[in-house]
Amino acid sequence: MMMKSSYSSYLSILFLFFLLLVDKSLSKSGARFSLTRAVFMPHHPVIGGSQWDQTVETVEQQESAPQPTKQIKGLSKIKDYFSNFGYLPSSGGTFNDDLDQATVSAITTYQRFFNLKITGDLTNETLQQISLPRCGVPDMNFDYDVSKDNVSWPMSRYHRRWFPDRNLTYGFSPASKIPSNATKVFRDAFARWAGSVPGLNLTEMNYNSADLKVGFYNLDEGVEDVVWGESIIRLNASNVVSGEIRLDATKDWKLPGEKGENGTALDLESAAMHHIGHLLGLDHSNDEESVMYPYVLPSRRQKVKLSSSDKENIRLVYSKGHSGNGGSWGVVRIVTTLALGFAYYAVVLA
Incomplete structure (x- = not known):
């Protein structure tokens, strides 16, 4: 993960520590969707995901600018995330941990789409965004x-x-x-x-x-x-x-x-x-x-x-003449599972 100052690194570490605390304080329930009292019963949803915790723990903070050949342990999981949501082409297999130019481009596109500060590296702001439920x-x-x-x-x-x-x-x-x-x-x-x-x-x-x-x-x-x-x-x-x-x-x-x-x-x-x-x-x-x-x-x-x-x-x-029929179809790969779990911090929905 590329950070531009020691202060930013410190904030990011605090954020990751917060995620770990949330994860350990909430237990994962295997409860099925059940209804009583004619309302939805709470299922104590998972707020921390072990795979994401392992990813953010092992993606070490870096002080220098991103280089095309730099390796960051655990980056493959983040590549999966960007691939599954349309920012990075499929690897045709498993992703590696290289911070290559394609990944930098994917991060940049993601940051631009969500109006984040465009840096091309995994800033604290970017990690917080991908940690949200979606x-x-x-x-x-x-x-x-x-x-x-x-x-x-x-x-x-x-x-x-x-x-x-x-x-x-x-x-x-x-x-x-x-x-x-x-x-x-x-x-x-x-x-x-x-x-x-x-x-x-x-x-x-x-x-x-x-x-x-x-x-x-x-x-x-x-x-x-x-x-x-x-x-x-x-x-x-x-x-x-x-x-x-x-x-x-x-x-x-x-x-x-x-x-x-x-x-x-x-x-x-x-x-x-x-x-x-x-x-x-x-x-x-x-x-x-x-x-x-x-x-x-x-x-x-x-x-x-x-x-x-x-x-x-x-x-x-639904305007006149606008229809979904016809036109060319490309190749589809339906992703029925995202090959990673992501922790997100508790979102209070009042």
């Missing part, structure tokens, strides 16, 4: 094909209207046993999106026949520490069959008006707004006010109101 959909630079598994992430790099029809349906997974006050959160979110586009209708129907499907799953394949949910599109040839919202059932989800157990809950309404936006055709935004911003920021714990950019983008997607 959506599992990549931010950029993915091509698509349906030759494998007929499933893809929602399109990134530009907005894509997946469903040509303006009359769409949604349904809730019976297996998730989502309580009525939680399904109401989603109904309100669907209504809010429908109201943003003239002629767009979103109505509820049974899960199996619905265009947009909502469910909760145990996302426990190495992503549970940082990713709170994901969206996917199922296709047949070049035609969209359905879109799915997949939220992590092991997280502590906060319903409207609740603070959540231990102040660590994630806001369900914000997550609903974000992932509905993906299925309607919106990419991630670097506007911190947007519901499509991929991270949960401590300063913006709840985002359910569409920003000006959200309204403009969704209207663009």
Whole structure:
């Protein structure tokens, strides 16, 4: 990790020490998504991830400027992170610990996208950003094909209207046993999106026949520490069959008006707004006010109101003549698991 002063190094060490304290103070629960009292029971979500702790412990602080051939033990895990979210091309195998020019470029692109100070090295500010809980959909630079598994992430790099029809349906997974006050959160979110586009209708129907499907799953394949949910599109040839919202059932989800157990809950309404936006055709935004911003920021714990950019983008997607059908498809690799865990510090969602 490249730091520009001993003072910055000191601050970074304090931050890493804080992460370790959080990790040791909170135990990882194997509890499944369970519902009692018609509300979400807290699952004491993992705040520290051992793989990320090991990474930040072993990535030593450096005093000199980054060099293309410099090796930093543990950097391969950070490369995985940037690769999975679209900033670094796949290595075709496992990444090494070389701080090469491609990695410096990935860090720079990441810093530019999220309006961080552009340095090309892993500053304390950059590490804090990647430690935050976030959506599992990549931010950029993915091509698509349906030759494998007929499933893809929602399109990134530009907005894509997946469903040509303006009359769409949604349904809730019976297996998730989502309580009525939680399904109401989603109904309100669907209504809010429908109201943003003239002629767009979103109505509820049974899960199996619905265009947009909502469910909760145990996302426990190495992503549970940082990713709170994901969206996917199922296709047949070049035609969209359905879109799915997949939220992590092991997280502590906060319903409207609740603070959540231990102040660590994630806001369900914000997550609903974000992932509905993906299925309607919106990419991630670097506007911190947007519901499509991929991270949960401590300063913006709840985002359910569409920003000006959200309204403009969704209207663009559903403008006359704009369609997701046709066009060329590239090669897709659907990443069903991120090969690393990331610790994030406790985010209080009041």
